[in-house]
Amino acid sequence: MPLSTCTTTSMVIPHFTKNPKIGVVGKEEEENLSNECKGLIHSLPKEKGWRTPFIYLFQGFWCQPKEIQAIISFQKHFQARDSDVILATIPKSGTTWIKALTFAIMNRKRFTTSSKNHPLLTSNPHDLVPFFEYKLYANNQIPDLSNLPKPRLFGTHVPFASLQESIKSSSCRIIYVCRNPFDTFISSWHYINKVRPESLPPFPLEEAFNLYCKGVVGFGPFWEHMLGYWKESTERPEKVLFMKYEDMKEDTVSHLKMLANFLGVPFSIEEEEEGMIKDIAKLCSFENLKDLEVNKCGKSIKNFENKHLFRKGAVGDWVNYLSPSMVEQLSKVIEEKLGDSGLKFNVFS
Numbered sequence: 001m002p003l004s005t006c007t008t009t010s011m012v013i014p015h016f017t018k019n020p021k022i023g024v025v026g027k028e029e030e031e032n033l034s035n036e037c038k039g040l041i042h043s044l045p046k047e048k049g050w051r052t053p054f055i056y057l058f059q060g061f062w063c064q065p066k067e068i069q070a071i072i073s074f075q076k077h078f079q080a081r082d083s084d085v086i087l088a089t090i091p092k093s094g095t096t097w098i099k100a101l102t103f104a105i106m107n108r109k110r111f112t113t114s115s116k117n118h119p120l121l122t123s124n125p126h127d128l129v130p131f132f133e134y135k136l137y138a139n140n141q142i143p144d145l146s147n148l149p150k151p152r153l154f155g156t157h158v159p160f161a162s163l164q165e166s167i168k169s170s171s172c173r174i175i176y177v178c179r180n181p182f183d184t185f186i187s188s189w190h191y192i193n194k195v196r197p198e199s200l201p202p203f204p205l206e207e208a209f210n211l212y213c214k215g216v217v218g219f220g221p222f223w224e225h226m227l228g229y230w231k232e233s234t235e236r237p238e239k240v241l242f243m244k245y246e247d248m249k250e251d252t253v254s255h256l257k258m259l260a261n262f263l264g265v266p267f268s269i270e271e272e273e274e275g276m277i278k279d280i281a282k283l284c285s286f287e288n289l290k291d292l293e294v295n296k297c298g299k300s301i302k303n304f305e306n307k308h309l310f311r312k313g314a315v316g317d318w319v320n321y322l323s324p325s326m327v328e329q330l331s332k333v334i335e336e337k338l339g340d341s342g343l344k345f346n347v348f349s
């Protein structure tokens with residue numbers, strides 16, 4: 001589709017209403033929720049949401065009502081297979097990228113990087129590697145995943161502790177991508193302001209920052225999300241591969257090799273000599289994906305435009321937004337929560 005025909009999609013504007021029992025709630029928040037889920041949500045601790053009126057503390061992490069319903073369904077119905085691959089992240093830490101890279105590695109025999117038919121040229125990575133909570137189990141669906149070809153690739157933002165039990169007990173593999181909290185915060189803040197309903201004013205940076213430092217962000221606290229997968233990757237390195245966005249940016253080729261080895265499909269010497277690893281890195285690069293028509297105009301997740309998934313794709317952009325006192329505050333949180341874990345970040349480009 002030529003750029004000029006790319007239509008602007010309208011935002012869904014929620015209706016806010018006064019409910020005597022629970023205060024101001026967005027009607028949109030409760031649409032399509034089962035009575036059981038509504039009851040549960042009303043019993044959970046809540047805080048101001050970044051995009052929706054409230055965000056709720058469910059199984060120790062913060063999320064929105066629709067996500068909670070989908071996650072409960074995922075926990076009830078999903079059955080992992082040993083050959084499955086699960087791509088896990090907290091939002092805005094490299095999800096789209098790791099989905100593209102893993103899809104390209106796993107399907108490199110079917111689709112060469114030079115193929116005009118490569119699915120990454122016409123589909124957003126979120127369509128090729130579906131989320132449990134936004135796609136497969138969203139909107140009261142219980143999908144039949146039994147006929148999907150092996151290996152099945154799935155994505156999730158759900159913390160390790162809340163993954164469906166068979167994911168933890170089977171031999172399926174998990175890849176976790178972690179991004180430094182400074183850039184993840186800035187990326188989340190920009191994104192939320194792009195997708196917030198037009199009826200709401202922009203979300204002030206300071207307000208978002210204070211919530212983030214308290215752990216109140218989708219699927220957060222961020223430190224608990226990271227620690228859950230970090231701990232598992234140190235105890236079971238054959239089960240969980242822990243990768244860092246900044247390191248992947250610095251040396252994508254080495255990380256592609258690491259990924260392929262972990263997935264049990266190492267690159268051969270011939271593939272390396274042919275330049276295949278570099279070609280995959282290029283195909284999945286921010287610069288390449290961002291300019292594809294599907295990523296400029298499409299929508300992969302209901303109500304969210306793909307173009308907002310591609311902003312700067314850089315390390316260290318936070319320096320343009322955070323004041324010295326904010327840097328001090330977030331550094332303290334990171335030190336306090338992650339200091340003993342051995343998990344460290346490279347925060348500058």
Ligand SMILES: Nc1ncnc2c1ncn2[C@@H]1O[C@H](COP(=O)(O)OS(=O)(=O)O)[C@@H](OP(=O)(O)O)[C@H]1O
Nearest residue numbers: 091092093094095096097187285286310311312313
């Ligand atoms: N291919 C590729 N390479 C490197 N970086 C990339 C890529 N694709 C997306 N991005 C950047 O990742 C940020 C979006 O994060 P996620 O993909 O995790 O978003 S989401 O959770 O799936 O909504 C967002 O980061 P910021 O630019 O800092 O906002 C994107 O620009």
